[in-house]
Amino acid sequence: DAGVTQxxxxxxxxxxxxxxxxxxxxxxxxxxxxxxxxxxxxxxFIFQYYEKEERGRGNFPDRFSARQFPNYSSELNVNxxxxxxxxxxxxxxxxxxxxxxxxxxxxxxxxxxx
Amino acid sequence: xxxxxxxxGPLSVPEGAIVSLNCTYSNSAFQYFMxxxxxxRKGPELLMYTYSSGNKEDxxxxxxxxxxxxxxxxxxxDSQPSDSATYLCAISLSHAGxxxxxxxxxxxxxxxxxxP
Numbered sequence: 105d106a107g108v109t110q111x112x113x114x115x116x117x118x119x120x121x122x123x124x125x126x127x128x129x130x131x132x133x134x135x136x137x138x139x140x141x142x143x144x145x146x147x148x149f150i151f152q153y154y155e156k157e158e159r160g161r162g163n164f165p166d167r168f169s170a171r172q173f174p175n176y177s178s179e180l181n182v183n184x185x186x187x188x189x190x191x192x193x194x195x196x197x198x199x200x201x202x203x204x205x206x207x208x209x210x211x212x213x214x215x216x217x218x
Numbered sequence: 219x220x221x222x223x224x225x226x227g228p229l230s231v232p233e234g235a236i237v238s239l240n241c242t243y244s245n246s247a248f249q250y251f252m253x254x255x256x257x258x259r260k261g262p263e264l265l266m267y268t269y270s271s272g273n274k275e276d277x278x279x280x281x282x283x284x285x286x287x288x289x290x291x292x293x294x295x296d297s298q299p300s301d302s303a304t305y306l307c308a309i310s311l312s313h314a315g316x317x318x319x320x321x322x323x324x325x326x327x328x329x330x331x332x333x334p
Contacts, residue, residue, distance in 0.1 A: 108261075135320065137320050137321075137322075139322075144226075144326070144327075145326055145327070146222075146224075146306050146308075146324030146325050146326050146327050147262070147306075147322070147324050148324075149320075149321040149322060149323070152319055152320030152321065154319075154320065159319040159320055160318060160319035160320040160321050162321065192259075194261055194262070196322075198320070204319070204320050205250040205252070205267075205310045205320070205322065206264070206267050207252075207264070207320075207322060208264055209254075209261035209262045209263070209264075210261050211260055211261045212260070212261045214259070
C-alpha cells in the first residue's frame with residue numbers, strides 16, 4: 105500500500121509570494137494533519153482535518169490555511185511568505201476517530217523562502 | 219516551561235550497545251505517547267504508539283511510560299548503524315477538544331549515531 109504522499113518535494117519562493125502544498129493520505133484514512141518543522145526542532149502542529157472539516161488549529165497566523173477534499177486529500181496554503189516560513193512541511197495521515205493520534209507522516213515538502 | 223523536554227544529544231554509541239532515549243512532560247493530562255524515527259531530510263516514521271503506563275515491546279525496541287513521573291523512554295537493543303537517526307518523542311491529550319484536536323506535541327529530538 106502506498107504511504108502518505110506529498111508534493112512538491114522541494115520549493116523555492118520569494119518573500120510575499122503564495123504557496124500551495126498538497127498531501128494524499130493513506131488509503132482508508134480520513135484524517136490529515138499538517139506540521140511545520142524547522143531545522144533542529146520537532147514538528148509544530150498547524151492544522152488537523154477530519155472528515156473534511158477543520159478540527160484542530162495550532163498557533164500559526166491567518167496567513168496559513170488549509171482544506172480537505174472529498175477524497176480526503178488536503179492542501180496547505182501560505183500567503184505573504186516570510187523568510188521565517190522556510191521549513192519542512194509535513195503531512196500526517198491517521199484513521200481518525202479513536203485512531204486520531206496514530207499519525208503516519210509523509211516525506212515532507214521542503215520550502216525555502218528567499 | 220516546554221510541554222515536552224528531550225535531550226538533543228548528540229548521542230554516539232558503538233554497534234551492539236543498548237540505547238536509552240528519554241523525554242519528560244509537564245501536563246499530567248497527556249495520555250498518548252509515541253516515538254518516531256527521522257532520517258536526515260525525511261519524514262518521521264512511527265516506531266511505537268502507546269496509551270498506558272508500562273512497557274511495550276516491538277522487536278529490538280521497547281517503549282516505557284511512567285505517568286506518575288511524567289517520563290517516557292525508548293530502549294533500543296543491539297543497536298545497528300542503520301539506527302543512526304533523530305528520535306522524536308510525541309505526546310497528546312486524550313481526545314482533546316477545541317483547537318488541540320489531533321495535535322501531537324513533539325520533543326526537540328535526540329540525534330543518535332551508532333558507529334561500527
